[in-house]
Amino acid sequence: MTDPLLSVRDFSVVYDVDPPVRAVKNVTIDIRRGEIVGLAGESGSGKTTLAYGVQRLLKPPAVITGGSVVFHDADGSDIDLHALDAEQMRRFRWDKVSMVFQGAMNALNPVATIGAQLDDVFRVHRPGMSRTQRRDEVVQLLEIVKVGGERRRSYPHELSGGMRQRVMIAMALALRPQLMVMDEPTTALDVLVQREILKQISQLRHEFGFSVVFITHDLPLLLEISDRIAVMREGEIVELADAERLWTDPQHEYTRDLLRSFPRLTGERGVVVR
Amino acid sequence: MTTLEFRDVTKIYNLRGSGQLKALDEVSFTLSSHQTIGLVGQSGSGKSTIAKILTQLETPTRGEVLLDGAPIPRRGKGLRRYRQQLRMVFQDPFASLNPYHSIRHHVERPLRLDHVVPRDEVDAEVRRLLERVRLDPDAVMERRPHELSGGQRQRVAIARALASRPALLVADEPVSMLDVSIRLGVLNLLADLQREEGLGVLYITHDLATARHFSDEILVLNQGRVVESGPADDVILHPQDPYTRELRAASPDPEEFFRRRAAQTTGGAR
Numbered sequence: 370m371t372d373p374l375l376s377v378r379d380f381s382v383v384y385d386v387d388p389p390v391r392a393v394k395n396v397t398i399d400i401r402r403g404e405i406v407g408l409a410g411e412s413g414s415g416k417t418t419l420a421y422g423v424q425r426l427l428k429p430p431a432v433i434t435g436g437s438v439v440f441h442d443a444d445g446s447d448i449d450l451h452a453l454d455a456e457q458m459r460r461f462r463w464d465k466v467s468m469v470f471q472g473a474m475n476a477l478n479p480v481a482t483i484g485a486q487l488d489d490v491f492r493v494h495r496p497g498m499s500r501t502q503r504r505d506e507v508v509q510l511l512e513i514v515k516v517g518g519e520r521r522r523s524y525p526h527e528l529s530g531g532m533r534q535r536v537m538i539a540m541a542l543a544l545r546p547q548l549m550v551m552d553e554p555t556t557a558l559d560v561l562v563q564r565e566i567l568k569q570i571s572q573l574r575h576e577f578g579f580s581v582v583f584i585t586h587d588l589p590l591l592l593e594i595s596d597r598i599a600v601m602r603e604g605e606i607v608e609l610a611d612a613e614r615l616w617t618d619p620q621h622e623y624t625r626d627l628l629r630s631f632p633r634l635t636g637e638r639g640v641v642v643r
Numbered sequence: 644m645t646t647l648e649f650r651d652v653t654k655i656y657n658l659r660g661s662g663q664l665k666a667l668d669e670v671s672f673t674l675s676s677h678q679t680i681g682l683v684g685q686s687g688s689g690k691s692t693i694a695k696i697l698t699q700l701e702t703p704t705r706g707e708v709l710l711d712g713a714p715i716p717r718r719g720k721g722l723r724r725y726r727q728q729l730r731m732v733f734q735d736p737f738a739s740l741n742p743y744h745s746i747r748h749h750v751e752r753p754l755r756l757d758h759v760v761p762r763d764e765v766d767a768e769v770r771r772l773l774e775r776v777r778l779d780p781d782a783v784m785e786r787r788p789h790e791l792s793g794g795q796r797q798r799v800a801i802a803r804a805l806a807s808r809p810a811l812l813v814a815d816e817p818v819s820m821l822d823v824s825i826r827l828g829v830l831n832l833l834a835d836l837q838r839e840e841g842l843g844v845l846y847i848t849h850d851l852a853t854a855r856h857f858s859d860e861i862l863v864l865n866q867g868r869v870v871e872s873g874p875a876d877d878v879i880l881h882p883q884d885p886y887t888r889e890l891r892a893a894s895p896d897p898e899e900f901f902r903r904r905a906a907q908t909t910g911g912a913r
Contacts, residue, residue, distance in 0.1 A: 411822045483691040505706035530686070559849050564893035586823045589852075613904070616897050624874040630827050635880060636895040 372442055374547055374580050375400040375423070375466075380436030382415075382422045382477040382604075385429070392418040394604040395436070400548065406572065407582040407595035407612070409588050410628065415604040416584050420550050424466055425450065425458060440465060443547055464494055467541035469534075471553040476537055484521025487511070490543045509545070510539040514569065531562035542573065550582045555580045555590075567594055589631055592616050600624050645711060645728060645810035645843065646675045647697070649723065652706035654692050654867075666692040668867040669706065676810045676843040678836075681858030681875060683848060689867040690847050694815050697845070698731055727757050730804035732833075734816040736796035746773075746799050747784045753806040767799065772802040776832060794825035800851040813842040819850065830857055851894045855879040863887045 377400075382393040393415045400406055411414045421427050423438045438450040442465065453461060455559060469557045470476040476487055487507040491498050498506070508518030514535040516528070525533055541549050551570070555563040571594065574581060585591055591598055591612070598615050600623065608621040619625045645902040654667040667689045674680050684690050695701040696708060699715060699722060702751060707732045708715050710729075716722045720798040733739040740749055760768045770780040776798040788796055797817060804812060814833060834857060837844050848854050854861055854875065861878040863871040863886065882888045 411824055523745070560683050560851070560890060560893040587895070588823070589897050591899045592897040593895055613901055616901055627823065630824050632827070632852045633853065633898060634894050636850040638899050 372402045373399040374402045376437075376439045376441070377423055378437045378439075380419070380438065381434045382418050382427065383434050385432050389605070392431070392604050393422060396604075398599060398606060398609065400430070400580050400582060402547070403574070403578050403580055404596040405571075405583055406596060408584045408601060409586065409591050409598055409600040410601035414601040416601045417552060418604075419601070420508055420552065420582055420584055423450065424462060424468075426462075426468075440548075446546060447554035457628070460494070463490065463541075463546065465546055466542045466548045466550065467544065467546040469537050469541045469551040469554045472557055477533060479525055482522050482524055483511075483516075483528070487536075487540055490540060493641070494544055498532065506543070508542055513542065513573070514539040515540070516529075529562075530558055530595060531566060534558060534562075534566055538566070538570065538573070545577060546579055548580045548582065551587075551618050552584045555581070556585065556587070563590075568592075572592055588627055589634075598634065600627065644676055645761065646673060647675045647811055647843070648707075649693070649696075649710075650707045650709060652693075652696065652703045652708065654689075654696065654701065655704045661736050666867050667696075667703075669865070670864075671706075672862055672869065672872070674811060674845055677841045678860070679837055679844040679846055679858045681846045681848065681854035681861040683851060683854050683861060684864035685890070686851060687866075688864040690849075690864055691815065692867075693753075693815055693864075694731070694845075697729060697813055698726070723757075727807045727810040728809050730807060730809040732797070732800050732804050732812065732814040732817045735820050736793055736800055737788075737820070739800055740796055741850045742788055745785055745787055746791070747903060748906070749788075750800055750806055753803060757807045759807055772806055773799075775805065775836070776802045778802070791826075793821050794829055797821060797829050797835055798832065801829075801836070805836065805840070809842070810846070812837075813845045813847070813853040815847045817846075818847075818853070819848070819880070826853075829867060833857070851879055851890060852896075 377396060377398045378562045380393060380396045384390040384392055396419055406603060408416045408420065410641055418427065418431065422433055440448040440450060448461065477483065484507050487510060488503050491503045491506060493557055507521055516532050516535050516539065528536065555566050558566065571580065583591065595612045597609065598612050599606045601619065602623050608615065608619065608624045615624060619628060649670055649672050649789065651666055651669045651671055653665065653669055655665055656664045658664055670693065672680065682690055682693065684893065692701065696703055710725060715725050746809060747769055750772050751765055754765050754768055769784065773780040778795060778798050783795065818829050821829060830853060833844065836842060840866060846854065846857055858875045860873065861875045862869055863878065863884065865886045871878055871887045878887060880893065882891050
């Protein structure tokens with residue numbers, strides 16, 4: 370698993386407001402093929418800005434002020450993301466790198482069936498596919514994420530929060546991308562549903578071999594699902610380590626603070642001073 | 644000593660069209676001052692229905708809610724007195740404060756409506772309450788909610804809840820919308836206030852870890868029924884009911900996770 374998929378070098382983003390905010394400062398990180406990297410940090414730490422920035426998904430006043438992002442495609446070619454023009458970028462997105470956005474409740478179109486929304490992905494990115502092929506793919510995707518093909522005629526409001534999140538995962542999986550960026554994919558769900566979705570993500574990863582960048586502030590959860598974890602604060606990665614090392618031997622003071630801020634489910638009592 | 648008793652409370656909602664939903668099924672528990680009860684369960688388990696009945700936004704289909712042995716008045720002054728005794732802190736501090744009004748207004752209003760202190764002492768009381776939740780009155784009083792952080796807003800909501808000097812507090816997921824690093828601060832504040840003011844707190848959450856650390860007792864709710872209850876450590880560390888076990892197993896627990904992984908190093912799957 371040392372084969373890099375995405376190389377981010379000295380990447381910086383500034384929000385050009387008055388005074389300018391340096392949201393991401395000279396971040397360097399490699400995402401390896403097939404691994405789950407957790408991106409931890411509080412609101413405002415720059416974790417979402419980083420994840421969106423490498424795919425050039427940011428809007429003004431955000432400005433990428435430096436650094437490079439190179440995607441090492443499975444076919445052997447290297448793609449410099451900052452050198453792509455608009456049309457090349459459009460083709461790249463979702464095909465190579467897809468996203469599961471925060472809050473599945475709001476990410477789906479309420480007036481279109483989920484089947485139609487999945488169909489859209491193929492219509493745009495695989496114009497050569499016939500209607501029947503697209504329908505078969507949609508049904509298969511819904512089966513893979515265990516929503517069930519027959520639900521393709523359902524509207525988002527007819528599904529539970531967990532099912533809607535599965536639909537989002539199906540959509541992200543549609544073009545068999547090599548990297549999936551997941552932004553707080555389970556934060557709005559309760560623990561039982563969250564656990565099922567996490568199991569599913571991990572199964573799909575084994576089956577399809579994609580890498581995952583998993584963004585959340587829930588460090589206990591991240592420790593259990595990630596291969597490596599990057600802890601961000603004020604736009605910088607302050608620590609990057611294997612999940613287990615981060616837990617047993619955190620190096621940075623801030624990582625230790627973060628770990629301390631979670632009451633332990635089974636450990637010593639008294640984190641909450643009573 | 645104030646005691647609130649839920650006695651065999653059942654709540655049935657009539658669904659649109661036909662059919663009924665039993666949101667609560669013969670739920671019984673007692674919440675007294677000087678005590679924190681954690682109410683845990685997944686979405687749809689009935690947690691919020693309990694909060695709604697406590698605040699008299701809903702009435703039970705069967706069963707009774709008693710305050711110090713007497714039924715809760717349905718309207719008028721009696722209901723108002725009851726609500727003065729029991730206050731809520733809501734989940735979303737962005738939605739529970741009125742964006743149009745100053746922080747002073749939010750804390751002042753219950754003081755005036757419930758005539759907690761004489762009119763000329765209202766200002767001093769607002770300051771006292773804000774200091775109580777560790778906010779600087781001079782810095783926040785004239786501000787409006789959007790100028791404060793989430794944690795500060797939740798502190799304002801707590802100050803407002805305390806204004807009418809209640810005996811009981813219902814906190815419905817009070818920290819789940821806050822950043823991790825400030826969650827503990829707000830929870831510790833609630834724990835301090837609970838102890839110092841002798842409050843009875845009903846802490847509603849789906850987070851087993853904070854429920855365990857913050858509560859004396861825990862009630863586990865599944866599909867409207869209390870499936871397990873008892874001292875916090877017993878329920879979380881030695882769960883008896885299958886549903887509680889399932890909740891416990893689904894909750895992230897890095898300690899246990901790495902211990903188990905170390906124990907099964909034979910394969911070295913990762």
